[in-house]
Every structure is written in C-alpha cells, then in structure tokens.
Amino acid sequence: MNKTLSDWKAISLFVGPALILYLVILFVPIVSSLGLSMQEGSPITGFKYVGFANYERLIHDSQMWKALWFGTRFALFVSAGQIILGTLLALLYHFYLKHSSVLVRTLIFLPVVLPTVAVAQMFSKMFAIAPQYGLVNGLLDNLGMQSYIQPWLGQADTAFWIICIMEIWKAMGFYAILIFTGLVGIPEETIEAGRIDGAQGWNLTRFIVLPQLTPIMVASLIFSFNGTLKVFDTIVALTNGGPGTATTPLSILMYKTSFVYSEYGYGSTLALTLTLQCLVVSLLIYWRNRREGN
C-alpha cells in the first residue's frame, strides 16, 4: 500500500483525471469570474478593463450590504432550524420510534424531493390574502382573530419568516436522515455503558450521543450554511426578492445585476463575494471544530 502511495505514476493515474475535471469545471470558471470582475460591459457592447473599480463600487453599494445581511441572517436562522430540528427528528426515530419510524421518515423526507416551485406555490397559497384567504388567514378568520389577518408575503418582516419556515420544512428531513445515519453508527454498547453509569434522557444525549455525532454534525452544518447562503430558487419562486428588495440575498442580486441590468463585471464581483462568504463560513466551522479537538 505504502509502495503504491509513494509511486507518482500511480498517484497521477488515480488523482489526475479527477484533478483535471475539478480544474475544468470549478477552478477555471472561478478564475474567469475573477477576470470578469475587473471589466465592465456586456457581450453586445464589448468589455473593457476597469481595474478594481467594481470592488470599490462593492464597498459603497448599500444594496449589496443589505443583501449580504439578509443572506447571513437567513443562513443563521435556517441552518439552526434545519440542524436542530433534524437532530431532534433523528433522535425521535432512533430512540422512540425505532423500527416503526420508516413511515415518519418517508413523510418528513418527502418535501426534499418535491420541486421547489411546487413547495413555493403551496406556501404562497397557504399564506394568501387575496383573491381569497389562504389556509392561515382563513384559520385566523374562523377563530375570530381578524386583527391578525395580513398579507404575510407582501410585508418584508413576515415574508422573511415564511421563507425561513419553508426552507427549514423543505430540508429538515434531509438533515434528519443524515444525522440518523450517524446515530445508527454509534455502537449500542456505548449507549448502554452510559445508561449503566446513570445517564438518561438529556444527559445521555448531551454527553454520549452528541459528541459521537460531531463529525456528521459538522458536515451537516457546512452543507446547510452553504446551501442557505446560496439560496436562490426558493426565494425567486415565493417572493422574487420582494416586497421591494426586502428578501433579496446576494445570489439574486448577482443574477439581476448580471442578467437584468447587463452589468456582467459587477455581477461577477458579487458572485465572488458570495463565494468568499461561503469559504469563510466553511473555514470558520472547521477551525472551531478543530479548536475543540474534534
């Protein structure tokens, strides 16, 4: 084995194709985007080199800061929701439902495989106010709580929470399954030993189960943060970034800048900002995890 691993020919054979593929499909577009971020123009008018002008503009762009803050807030709430609820569901499957959890798992996993547009349509109808009340406003009306009836998706603050709820609901089944596979991997003897030592309920979860789940939790966190920072389709389908630009994250701002305003250079700068944000978050999670000795 060691002989194979020190053989450069073998390494080139095994790693080479994957490395070339990686360079072509990931690294080249990033470098190309970096080049584009120093230009302005469009395919029709042509491009010209502008140096760091787009980066200067980025710093002074209030809309960019607003979108960055929206995306960060969204990622924090949604990732917390997805991981916490995913973990609770996984614990429920493993410790309480045990062998009869298949149906529950399937039901909770179902939204993961539904098309985002269909889920967004469902939520849009649920929170509708006109032409007819949706499920939520209808319920409030029937309960005599007319003062709470409102255009949930037409207001910045309520729209934010509905997008969060939808994104959590849509993906929590995925994280539940992911964490469940980690739980299944914990040796029964370890749990049993903890129980013999008197650990029950929360103490058993906190001191025995969760530390064993750390690697999979870290992976889930990275998945979740990166997925939510790059959120696009959910918001386009539900609010299209509105009302106004209240629910516009960096990804939608980047799309609009590039493909609606035809400012491809500045659009690339925004895309790189998003890439950098994802990278920083991933490194922070790794760093924190390593510092804790995991």
Add this chain to the structure above:
Amino acid sequence: MKHARLTALSTLLIVSAFSAAEAQKKTVVFLSGQNRDVGYTKIISMLSDDYAKKNATFSYQHQAQLTDLTQRLQLLANSGTLPTLFSINEPSLLAQLATKGDAADLESYFRDLGIYSKLNPVAVQINKKLTGGKLLGLPLELNIEGIWYNKKIFADNGLKEPKTWDEMMAAADKLKARNIQPFSASGDQKWPLTRLIGGYAARKYGADVMDRVKDGSLKLTDAGFVEAARAVQEMGKKGYFGLGVNTIDYDTAVDTFLQGKAAMLYMGSWVLRDLNDKTRNKIGEASVGFFNIPAVKGGKGTINDWSINTGLTVGVNAKQLDKATGDWMKHVFSNYANLAMSDLGMLTGFKVTKTPKTIPALTKMTQTKLNAAKNGYLWWEGLFSPKATAISQDNVQPLITGDLSPEEYMQQLQNALK
C-alpha cells in the same frame, strides 16, 4: 453498363435538384416573448403559415422565450445567430444591436419594400422615441393606457367620470367608505403602480416630462415627482388597492375588476382581449367605461395627453434582409392590421384598410379615443435603463405600503439614472 450509367446520372440529377431546392429554401424564425396563440404572435404565425402554403420554398418557425429574453438575445447576438424577428424587452438593447449592425433600420427597409405607407405615423413617432429617433422596432400593437371603470358601480354610488385627481380620490374615498374596493392593481407585476406615478407626473409637468428628465432639465427629486410618488403612496396607505396588493398577480387584478369586485383598473388597451371575452367579463361590456388619468392641481399636462405605446418591441435581423425575407414581410405586414382587427379586435401600429363588419363596442370606443389623442407620451420607465426600471418597479412596493418615503423613492431612482 449503359443501365448503370443511366442510374448514376438520374441519381446525380435528383441530388442536385434537391440540393438546389434546399439552397433556395428560406426559414424565417421568430423568437417571441409570448406563446404562438397570443396577440401579435398569433397574427404573424397565421399570416406566415398562409404564406408558406403558397410558397414551397418558405417555412416559418416560432420560438417562445417567456423568461430571460435579454440573456438569450445577448448570447445569440454574440454568436451571430440572431433569428429573423426577435422580441426584445429593452429598447436600449435594440439600439445597441442596431449600432453593431445586427438590427435593421425599418424605416428605410419598409420604404425599399414599398410598404412604409402601411405604418401608422403615430405609432412610428412613439416607437422612434424609444430607440434614439430611429425606427428599429415593429409597431405590432398600438395601445393607449387609462383607467377602466365599472359604470354600474359609479352610477349606483352617484359618481361621474372624474376630471381631476382630487375628484378621483374623492370617488375612491366614497367607494371605500361603502366597502367597495376602489382600484384593482397588480402589485406583484409592479408596473401597474409605477404607471400611476408616471401618469401623475405627466399631468404635473406635461407630456414631454420624461424627455426633459432624459435631457437633464428636470430631476426626479423635483417637488412635482415627489408629489406624484406621495399621491400614489396615499392611495396604498388608504387601502384603495384592497388587501395584499403586492401579492396580486396580473390575471387576479384583471379578474377582480371583471367580476365587479373593484370599481377601477389602470390598464392599457391590450386588456380589450379580456374585456371582450364574455367568459371572463362578468360585469358586461356595457358596464365598462374608460377615462384618462385626470388633471392635477397646477399641472401643465391635460387629459388630452395619452400614454401610448406599441407593445413589446420586436426587432428584425439586419443580416437576413434578403429577397425572400422581403417578400414574406410584404405579405405579412400588408395584411397584419386587418387580420389583427378582425381576429382579435386588436389595435396595431399598421393601418386598417378593411374594417370588419362587427367590431366589439369597447374596441371601437378605444379606437375613437386613440384617434382623438392630441399628444402621446411613453410609460414611466420608457426611457430608463434596465437598472433604473428595476429600481423604479422594485421600490414601488415598499412605497405604497409606507416603508419607503416618496423622497427616498425618487432619490434612489435619480441616482440610478446616472
């Protein structure tokens, strides 16, 4: 041997004849912003299919591009594969294509073909404004915009067609007090709201208001524009647009009016196809009236100035102006206006030479108003860049809910014009 030679010769002849026919074959492609069975696309398709039947070497192909039209066109233009006709939702992009020699100057082309006289001069004038004084887009529609109202609701509540903005607001107040929704509007589409701001500004400063903004003699932060934004914001804050206006889509807004659930609807004359549709129009044709944006206090504009447009811009590929394209265009645009009128009751930027025996009453009424229009002006964002258009439309949602002040709305828009 002789037989084999004969066979080879025949095959050669057949192949060369086939190749010659293929070489002469002309395919016209229309990349349209709407489906084949809708509006002007339907009329062009019908006429092209008819032309193809008479000309074996001609074929017509329709491609629908309902979203990301600009992106697609940029890609096609960049790779030199623009179709023969293409819808384009940004007139500024069409002007760029013309500069590059990709979009045809239709004035000289139509003159060369001998069909320039088929065009309606008003439509030509309006269309030229959009693209720097050149006729680059086909005026496939000719629309006027104004406020459609439910005559029955007005009569039942003792209201008359308002002549001033204050009268219109007083009418809305009265209707609201009687639990009748004064206006139906699609805040989801956004532009039906910004059109009101534009209408108010045109009344305040006159029909040339946006030309003056473009040349820099007026700024959007001037008092009259802020007043316009405040007037529309007031309408939103007082609930004149009903519940959840920012979530209402186009069809819902039109249906709300057509089902008698709202008294007024700001919309262009393209809505005639819905108004003339008996299955959708539940209030009846006789119950629909139409008036222009009313005058505002101290304003220079009059109610004889109408917001006029020629629909979604359609350009022609300058690199495909060969004889075959010319023959096809002559056929299509010599018959376009008549067929659009008889089949859809649609008003276009081409002259009708054969008036159908029966024209729907609302179409007739709209045509009369259009013919009497003294001045035409473009819609609010007509001369804006794509970015300024997006800012105008995105910001109107928080404006009408009171989350953005009229001053901020205009300031942000003015900044986007730079």
